[in-house]
Amino acid sequence: MATVSIKEVAHRARVSVGTVSNVLNGRATVAAATRRRVLDAIAELGYVRNDSARQLRAGRSRTVAMVALDLANPFFTDVMRGAEIAAEHGGVNVMVFNSGEDPRRERRHLDLLSQQRVLGVLITPVDETHDAHLDGLVERGIPVVLVDRGSSSFHRCSVAVDDVLGGRLAGDHLRGQGHHRIAFAGGPFSLRQVADRHAGLTAALGDGPPPRLVTTSNLSVAAGRNAGREIADLPADARPTAVFCANDLIALGVLQEMTTRGVRVPHDVAIVGYDDIEFAAAAAVPLSSVRQPREQLGRAAAQLLLEEVNEPDTHQHRHVVFRPELVVRRSSSPSTRTTT
Amino acid sequence: MATVSIKEVAHRARVSVGTVSNVLNGRATVAAATRRRVLDAIAELGYVRNDSARQLRAGRSRTVAMVALDLANPFFTDVMRGAEIAAEHGGVNVMVFNSGEDPRRERRHLDLLSQQRVLGVLITPVDETHDAHLDGLVERGIPVVLVDRGSSSFHRCSVAVDDVLGGRLAGDHLRGQGHHRIAFAGGPFSLRQVADRHAGLTAALGDGPPPRLVTTSNLSVAAGRNAGREIADLPADARPTAVFCANDLIALGVLQEMTTRGVRVPHDVAIVGYDDIEFAAAAAVPLSSVRQPREQLGRAAAQLLLEEVNEPDTHQHRHVVFRPELVVRRSSSPSTRTTT
DNA sequence: CGCCCGAAATGAAACGTGTCAACCCACATC
């Protein structure tokens, strides 16, 4: 109840508040005996520093914030873990906020963060195009790093994965397995990720027939089931022999619907997903998937942010792009044994 | 760059700082014309309130923290969503921290939170028994609500689910399906959840043979695969005809291993999981599972916290226990069609 | 003995708010 301040510590240790502060901040100018007295007093009183007062004085916090698009998607929790590791390494704390794809929630969080004068913000924004709020932060001296978004802006750093390449990897693989009728399942195409992955697939197919499009309204498992139903209902001779999904959640839905309807995977239809979340390898038919370096993504984002925080003057904004990697499992390769 | 304070706003609007503060806090005593001038000045200068100063003055933050055990587990993100909804409703912000089952990380987060004088803490602690740090928070006037932990302590509220009942539901169901040789897969038993679920199953089996134990070292998919291998390798006449898993992740691992080894689910072996995470319904053989009211859990926790925050004097600590519910899908019932 | 030096400790100022008693002033009342 009784909140104890530095003043009471000073009184109990029979020193001035300045000295207590010096002890707390590890300055050299305090004698060993005095330091001892102060530390004892702190322990006896159960004193805890008041962060608000520190921040007020310092003008800035020691914490960065991460605003995630959807923490229910395992992809983002992995990115988060990477960011936490890097931030921890740099001696700053991370607090996480979840926008849940709701622009108003995102807006509320950002307002709070600028009031808190956080050190910086990692964000996967809900709406990629309309980011006036982010510019507002930057104007107030709060660096922003975009995560999993190619940045159109030069006001900030960004980290992303080359999704066109990812689509191409999937396409090359499926062609190499002898597939010609290939479908793409995913949506909406307003998401850059979806459009890029589709473009990569199309490019890989070259002068062959373009992929059949099975559009979904979002990237959930339920949407994948709908897509799977649509595909399974096609007459066998028109049905694609392979499906590349914009996302592992979609792929899981497609897979489930195939199994339910007696379409064998990979014998009748091969499936390749995207993200390589943990549940991809754990599916009843282990899922081939284009792996994104999720933790590395988060780590790189946090490092860019720290760099900008520590050297605001010399800092040059950068846009880091990672290369994805195809992981082949049984869903697209009959001969493959389970490998995890 | 130039951080603008309430003083400059006051100067520009030709009023005193007190008046600006009154406008900001919506007091009635300020004339319409004056309010207008102040608001204009705020807009022109791009003024943003300094939260540190407000907190310092108020002595307390307007934010609660949630410290999750493992955000990579979909269970916790669902709980989080529930808590966010309730907190939002009560007009407080939520920030999320992830301990990742690391006691040191948890400790660091809690230290930070007490320095920040947060309004309250929702936490699923790493170690249920050793919670001196939590008592420390409570002593400093920061209410703590335990999530998904039956509380042994009377110093705080808690919300949990009746896991013994959950185990019993699963056991009754499997017996009703005519199973007699039933196994329990999960561990470690030091987790109350695991022990309770096992106890419920055992109780449901009554005077029949007790469940065969397949112990795992943790609750991940990989651990489930090991358990599944162990079960599949048993001679068919000794093999259990049903497996109740401590967790959906375990269940997914068991399921995968069964399918790989040609053991048909549910024909040869029935499976029931626990939690009913989204991926349970999406498994290639949709998984029966004991559903916990995850969002409701989070909501209740946040409500208890708000109650304690708003009425510290009259507040009585409570321990809310929810009833789980069995969701039957194909993995334990051959006749069931997929229902989501 | 006087002087100076450096190490150690001090105390006041400042950070940006919210609060609240005091004040101002126009107007109504007697």
Added chain:
DNA sequence: GATGTGGGTTGACACGTTTCATTTCGGGCG
């Protein structure tokens, strides 16, 4: 004209730190 009245506004203080110029003090040196 003196006295209220009450809506609007003010200004000083307090919150808990950190910082830094200043003070104190013991002792070495000339």
